[in-house]
Amino acid sequence: MPEIRVLNLRKSFGTTTVLDGIGFTVHDKEFVTLLGPSGCGKTTTLMSIAGFQTPDEGVIAVGDEVFVDRRAGIDLPAERRNLGIVFQSYALWPHMTVAQNVAFPLSLRKVDKRAARERVAEVLDLVELGAHGGRYPHQLSGGQQQRVALARAIAYSPKVLLLDEPFSNLDAKLRERARDWLKHLQLSLGLTTVFVTHDRDEALAMSDRVLVMNNGRVLRDGTAEEVYHEPRARFVAQFLGRCNFLTGRVESGPDGTSLLRTPAFPEGIVVAGAHPGPEATAAVRPHAVELLGPDADGVEASVLEAAFLGDHYRYLVRIGEYRIEAHAPHRIASGPARLRIPPGAAVFVD
Amino acid sequence: MTAMVTTLEIPAAARRPRAPAALGQALVSVLVVGLVAGPFIPLVYSSFRSKPVYLPGGVFSLGGYRTLFADPAYWTAVRNTLLFAVGTTVLAVAGGTLLAILCTRTNMPGRRAYGLLLMAPVVIPPLGLIVGWTAIYGQGGYLTQLLSRNLHLPVWNLASIPGMTAFGTVVTLPVAYLTVRASLSGTDASLEDAARSAGAGLLAVVRRITIPMLRPAILNCGILIFALCLEILGIPLFLGGPSNIDFYASYLYRSWNQGGTPDPPFVSAGAVLLLVVVSLLLVVRARLSGAEQRFVAVGPRGGGARRPLDLGRWRRPASACVGAFLTVTCLIPLLGLVLMSFVRVLTTLVAPWHLVTSDNWHAVATDPALRRSITHSLLIAAGGGAVSVALVAVAALIAHRSRFPLRRLIAPALIYPRAVPGVILGIGFFWTYLMFTPGALVRNNLWGEAIALCVRNLTLAYVVIQPSLTRIGEELDRAARAAGAGWWHIARRVLLPLLRPALLAAFVLMFITLLGDYDPVVFLQKPGTEILGVTMLQYWSTGVQGPVAALAVLQVVLVAVVLGLGARALRRVTVADA
Numbered sequence: 001m002p003e004i005r006v007l008n009l010r011k012s013f014g015t016t017t018v019l020d021g022i023g024f025t026v027h028d029k030e031f032v033t034l035l036g037p038s039g040c041g042k043t044t045t046l047m048s049i050a051g052f053q054t055p056d057e058g059v060i061a062v063g064d065e066v067f068v069d070r071r072a073g074i075d076l077p078a079e080r081r082n083l084g085i086v087f088q089s090y091a092l093w094p095h096m097t098v099a100q101n102v103a104f105p106l107s108l109r110k111v112d113k114r115a116a117r118e119r120v121a122e123v124l125d126l127v128e129l130g131a132h133g134g135r136y137p138h139q140l141s142g143g144q145q146q147r148v149a150l151a152r153a154i155a156y157s158p159k160v161l162l163l164d165e166p167f168s169n170l171d172a173k174l175r176e177r178a179r180d181w182l183k184h185l186q187l188s189l190g191l192t193t194v195f196v197t198h199d200r201d202e203a204l205a206m207s208d209r210v211l212v213m214n215n216g217r218v219l220r221d222g223t224a225e226e227v228y229h230e231p232r233a234r235f236v237a238q239f240l241g242r243c244n245f246l247t248g249r250v251e252s253g254p255d256g257t258s259l260l261r262t263p264a265f266p267e268g269i270v271v272a273g274a275h276p277g278p279e280a281t282a283a284v285r286p287h288a289v290e291l292l293g294p295d296a297d298g299v300e301a302s303v304l305e306a307a308f309l310g311d312h313y314r315y316l317v318r319i320g321e322y323r324i325e326a327h328a329p330h331r332i333a334s335g336p337a338r339l340r341i342p343p344g345a346a347v348f349v350d
Numbered sequence: 351m352t353a354m355v356t357t358l359e360i361p362a363a364a365r366r367p368r369a370p371a372a373l374g375q376a377l378v379s380v381l382v383v384g385l386v387a388g389p390f391i392p393l394v395y396s397s398f399r400s401k402p403v404y405l406p407g408g409v410f411s412l413g414g415y416r417t418l419f420a421d422p423a424y425w426t427a428v429r430n431t432l433l434f435a436v437g438t439t440v441l442a443v444a445g446g447t448l449l450a451i452l453c454t455r456t457n458m459p460g461r462r463a464y465g466l467l468l469m470a471p472v473v474i475p476p477l478g479l480i481v482g483w484t485a486i487y488g489q490g491g492y493l494t495q496l497l498s499r500n501l502h503l504p505v506w507n508l509a510s511i512p513g514m515t516a517f518g519t520v521v522t523l524p525v526a527y528l529t530v531r532a533s534l535s536g537t538d539a540s541l542e543d544a545a546r547s548a549g550a551g552l553l554a555v556v557r558r559i560t561i562p563m564l565r566p567a568i569l570n571c572g573i574l575i576f577a578l579c580l581e582i583l584g585i586p587l588f589l590g591g592p593s594n595i596d597f598y599a600s601y602l603y604r605s606w607n608q609g610g611t612p613d614p615p616f617v618s619a620g621a622v623l624l625l626v627v628v629s630l631l632l633v634v635r636a637r638l639s640g641a642e643q644r645f646v647a648v649g650p651r652g653g654g655a656r657r658p659l660d661l662g663r664w665r666r667p668a669s670a671c672v673g674a675f676l677t678v679t680c681l682i683p684l685l686g687l688v689l690m691s692f693v694r695v696l697t698t699l700v701a702p703w704h705l706v707t708s709d710n711w712h713a714v715a716t717d718p719a720l721r722r723s724i725t726h727s728l729l730i731a732a733g734g735g736a737v738s739v740a741l742v743a744v745a746a747l748i749a750h751r752s753r754f755p756l757r758r759l760i761a762p763a764l765i766y767p768r769a770v771p772g773v774i775l776g777i778g779f780f781w782t783y784l785m786f787t788p789g790a791l792v793r794n795n796l797w798g799e800a801i802a803l804c805v806r807n808l809t810l811a812y813v814v815i816q817p818s819l820t821r822i823g824e825e826l827d828r829a830a831r832a833a834g835a836g837w838w839h840i841a842r843r844v845l846l847p848l849l850r851p852a853l854l855a856a857f858v859l860m861f862i863t864l865l866g867d868y869d870p871v872v873f874l875q876k877p878g879t880e881i882l883g884v885t886m887l888q889y890w891s892t893g894v895q896g897p898v899a900a901l902a903v904l905q906v907v908l909v910a911v912v913l914g915l916g917a918r919a920l921r922r923v924t925v926a927d928a
Contacts, residue, residue, distance in 0.1 A: 052543050077660065078546040079555075091544040095562045104558070105548035152548070 002063025002159055003027050004192060009048060009058035011041075011216075018044050019055060020216035026194055026209075031186055033195045035203040036213035037239070042196045043164055045213075049194065050085050050162055051078030062160055084153030084191075085162040088169070090145045092137035098124070098148050099133035105156045119155060126185070127151045143174045150182070154189065161191045167202060179206060200240050204228065212236045234349045237283040244289065244324050246346065247281045260346065264322040265299060270343035280348055288345035289326040291315055291337060298338035306334065371837040375754040382745045383756075385805045386763045389778025390625070392785050397618035403785060414615030415623075424620065427601035430586075433511050434597060435579035438518035443572045445519065446526025451560060452668060454534045455542070457658045459669045465531075470680050472524045473909055475866030477886050478902035480588045482683030483508065483517055485690040485899065489592055492686060495698040509593040514585050520679045521585075522578055526571045533567035534560075542659070552659050566638070573635040577628050581771030583869050588890060598624055599773045603872060606777075618781070621774040632769050684906065690899035710896035714904065720897060723880035724904065726796055727865055730881065734804040735860035739853055742811040747841050750819055751827060761812075768809030772869025775806050780873045796879045802870040803881075807863050811856040818852035819845070851923050858916035862909050 004026040011019040019041045026032045034042035047053040049060055051067065054075055060068040062083075067076045092101055099120050106116040124130045127147040137145055146166055153161060166182070167175045183206045186193050197203055203210050204224040212220040212227060212235075220227050220236045231237035234245065246269065248262030258275050259268040260282050271282050292298055304323070305316040315326045317339055326339065396403050400411035418424050452458050453465040471479060486493050488508050498505045507513050545559045561568075586600035596604065598620070606617045661668055690696050693705040714720050742764060749760035767775060779802040783793040792798035822845060830840045846853070868883025875884045882905060886898045 050543070050547060052546075077551075078543065079549050079551050081547070082549065083547055085544065085547045087538075087540040087544060089538050089540055091538055091540040093541055093545070093559055093563065095565070104545065104550075108549045108554060149544075152544070156548075 002065075002192065003030075004049065004160060004194065005059070005061045006045070006049070007059040007061075009045060009055045009060070011044060011048070011053065011055045011057075017216050019048075019058075022058070022213075022216070022218055024211055024218060024221060026192055029190045029192055031183070031193045031195065031206060031208045033197060033203040033207040033210045034213055035197060035200065035210050035239070037198055040213040041216040042198075042213050046162055046164055046194060046196045049160075050083055051076065051081050082156075082158050083160050083162055084156075084158035086146070086149045086153050086164065086166045088165045090137075090149040090166075090169075092145055092148055092152075094137055096136075097133065098129065098135050098137070098140070101137070101148060102133075102152045102155050105152065109156055111156075123151045123155050126154075142170055143178060146170065146178060150185075154191070159192070161186070161193045163193065163195045165197055167197070167199070175202075182206070204240075212239060214239075230347055231283060231349060232347075234281065234283070237349055242286050242325055244284045244286065245281050245349070246284065247279065249278060250275045250280045257343070258348075264319040264324070265341065267299070269341045269346050271346045271348055272344050273348060275348050281350070282346040283349045284341055284346045286314070286325040287312070287327040288342070289324060290340040290342060291317065291326040291328045291332055292340065293332065294336040294338060296338045296340075298340035301337050301339040303332055303334045303337050306332070372754065374838060375748050375752060376756075378741070378744050379748060379754060379756050379760055382741065382808075383759050383763045385801070386767050386808070389775055389782045389802075389805075392781035393618055393625075393774065393778040394622055396781050397615055397622045399615050402614065403781065411615075414619035417614070417616040418619045418623075421616075423596065424601060427596040427598050430511060430595055431580055431598040434515055434518060434582075434585075435576050437512070437515040438522055438579050439572055439576045441515065441519040442522040442575050443526045443568055446523045446528075446571070447530045447561070447564060447568060449523070449672065450527050450530035450534055451556060452672065454531055455539075455560065455659050456661050456665075456668075458661055458665055458672070460673070461669075464669075464672050464676070467676050467680070468527050469524050470676075471521050472528075473862055473913060474680070474684070475862075475883075475902065475905040475909060476521065476584055477588075477866065477868070477883055477898075478687060478906050479521065479680075479683060480517070480584055481690070481886075481890070481895075481899055481902045482685075482687035484588060485696055485895075486683050486686040487513075488589070490697075492689075492696055492698060493682075500698055507593075509589055509591070509595065511595065514589050514595070517589060518579060518582065518585055522575045525575055525578070526568075529567050529571035529574075530564055533564055537563060552661065555659060569638055570635060573631055573638075577631045577769070580624060580628060581773065581869075583773055583872070584887075587887060591891070599771060599869075602773055602777075606873060618777060621771075621777050625770055625774050628770055687899055687902055687906070691896065691903045694896065707896075710900040713897040714900045717897070719877075719880050719885065720901065722878070723882050723885040724901075726799075726880060727882040728908075729796070730800045730803055731861045731864040734800045734864055735857050738804045738808055738860055739811050739815075739857045742808055742856070743815055743846060743849065743853055744841070746812060746815050746819055747845055750816070751824075751841075751845065752837055761816075764808055764812040766809075767806050772806055772867070773872065776802060776870035776873045779805075779870065783874075794876060794879075799871045799874050799879055799881060802874060803864055803867055806870045807860060807867060810859050810863055814856040814859055815849060815852050818849055822848050851920055854916065854920050854923055858912060858920075861912050861916075865908060866905060 006025070007023050009019045009022040010017075022041065022045055024032070034045060036042050044053055048055050048068065055068060055070065057070050058068065059066065059070075062081075065076075066072070066074050067081055068074060093104070096104065102120045102123055103116050106119060111119070120133065121130065124133055127150055129144060129147055129151065132140065132144065137148065140148065146169070149166070167178055170178055179202055195203075195206065207224055209222065210220075210224055210227045211218045214235050219233045220231060222230075227236065228240050231240060237243045237245075246260065246262045246264065248260050248265070251259040251261065251268070252274065253259040253270055256274060258271045258273065258280075260271050260280060261268045269282065290298070291301075291303075299319055301317045301319045301324075303315050304318050307314045312327045312329050313331060315328065315332065317324045317326050317337065319339060324339065392403070397414050398410055398412070399408040400413050401408035449464075449468055453461045453468070485491055487506070488494065491508070494505050494508075497503045508517070541563070542555050542559055545555045550558065581599050582597060583599040583603060586595060586597040587603065590596065590600065602617050602620050605614065605620075686696070689702060691710050692707065693702050694707045694709065695705060696702070697705075714724070745760050745764060748754050749757050749764070779798065783798050792801060826844055826848070827840055830844045835843065866883060868881065868887065871881060872884055872887065875881065882901060886901050890898050
């Protein structure tokens, strides 16, 4: 299977810029997620690959085939791109049965009738809907509809699978199951996949690589761990989970680390890596903050609020006039406490 | 911090006068249902009498039906009507569907402007368009003469069934266009995108996805257009006149006026039969639209501006064809209408500027009957429109936002008057006014005609108001009720103010329609109570064409002015609400 190359996509609607120089590559058999808030340009990017939006500038190619090259005047119609796509609404044709929906792309490709029937049965079995071929879409549950949409998308073994928020119409429990199931299918079929979502859990759990987008740009491109632990941009850190931001003066520390002195931590926090400027901001995840009893080591603090969330407690802690969020597995009484940020827990962001 | 204690004295419960709400609701309901159902009772009754009800000595009899079935002219009219209805329905549905797809789903140049212009036949007063067509394409029409007399080419005959079918198609095409367009904009465009991703080209998408999904809409508007065709009166009277081709409605109209005894029972019998057929068609239509659940696309609607279907090199030809269609069917006839109102006679033998005259307009300004018909029509349009909208608004609130026991009768009562042929409603009102004493009060003055026209068009106000009402969440009523408001209070302070844009739109639509409508009053008009449509019909049948054209131009201008004012007022109301 081929790789997808997207180069410098730009698009504006009137005065609003939707895509501001998007570029990335999806390698063969890779599962890449475009993650971002609504309006960040992720769906526009996906629809540009599919051929339902035309970028103002840029190049999109899959393998050796150029889909879009605005300079060269190339813009392949959607129907000749041979992609599989699952829409947010599933877009199942209501006047066709499940089997007819899945067979449609095959009949367009003049697949022999019996072969098509076999392939439809095979694909429906794959999505565990073998017994439902004769039903109409409205007779299926949301989860089943979503699987029919997927079956239709992979029926003719397309080069690439595009998924536009396929889980957003499912309830929370079903969503988790569908997620595991889709990932499994993608791995076993070896599909090159682009997935669009605004749900960080989906993105982290399923992707080989995550591209975090905002305002029509890709802010961070990396594996789920990289993106989560080294967000680099403040927006990325925030979008992927709760985060404390500490701003202060930077000094160089031992072994290529830096020391960040902030008003709440006058002794300084050890941050990995060097920072060029004299001032900097570091991000610390609440679960990396160590919250201890009043007799332990650390900065003097006071616990203002506590909330029990099942697998951990969430605390709002005051240090001087600053507030910090900390997560801990154990219960700590309100009132005086000590707080520590261990070396390596904080990372620089812009 | 100390707690604030309010010193205002608030009664535990708002005073809620219970009885008046139910009483008012009852009055409005009885009024609406009575006005609509009333005319049909005397109609059915009179069809089963041996003599017109105003003559003494009538008994129960099927004679009316026997006379009707024995009249060969009746069967000819039935056959003509069916031929016309089938042809018109097929052409209008096919054309309307094609145009709706072109204007909403493809990249045809000018599709937005065309989308608006295609609705022109809805707002142009019906008689104006007919007169315009006659002036241009009729037997003595300008283009017909030009081609046959001056260029010796074979020409069409507008006064034939195919000719009238062509015109019928133009008039009913907007119905199909609007229905299909609404269905298209209600379906998820990603259904078509999905097909293209699967590899389907333009034609495959349209043939295998778009059109099959439109089946319910196509069937629905097909039945509606067919029912409209059965009752059409203006086309056979104006266009079929020269060749004596009668349709069902025009057969009833002529028999009514020309028979030995005026108002014979067999006309009522014919009206009752047509009423039954049309009502059955509407029941079938309601059943069908209920059974088409599987055609409702699942999931939310796809957002964002999608790329439309690409027509490729057919873009410009398609656009040119639609433009030509609009020019031929609307623009040229309208120009012809204006021209006709300024010349003594429209002919290709003499250049029009040698025949310029202001006589037609002079007649409109001075002839007392013509002047009266303008004043009367404006009075009915403005006053009747306002009263109808007010009545329908309250009735709709009772139907959908009250617990009044008989509320379920109201919605059907509001739909029915427009669903039955206007001529039939007119005959019904004629008998009602004749047989009941309160009817006598309005029989010989403008009130009778105003009531018939308004009742006939109540439906239009309802179809504008009802969807807006459904969009107002019921939590708003509940919140007001929780705050202590009674029903009338909620209606007056919450719902009616929120409905303002819809009420305005309903009034504009009522005004335009009442100005042009005439079907229900052709049997009611008497000297001194003229209205525009009937006057035009009567003048036209005596061969007076110039002043009729002038009146038609006047109607078109009035409609344009009211539409413009209405659009401006609607913008202001909507901005004020936003």
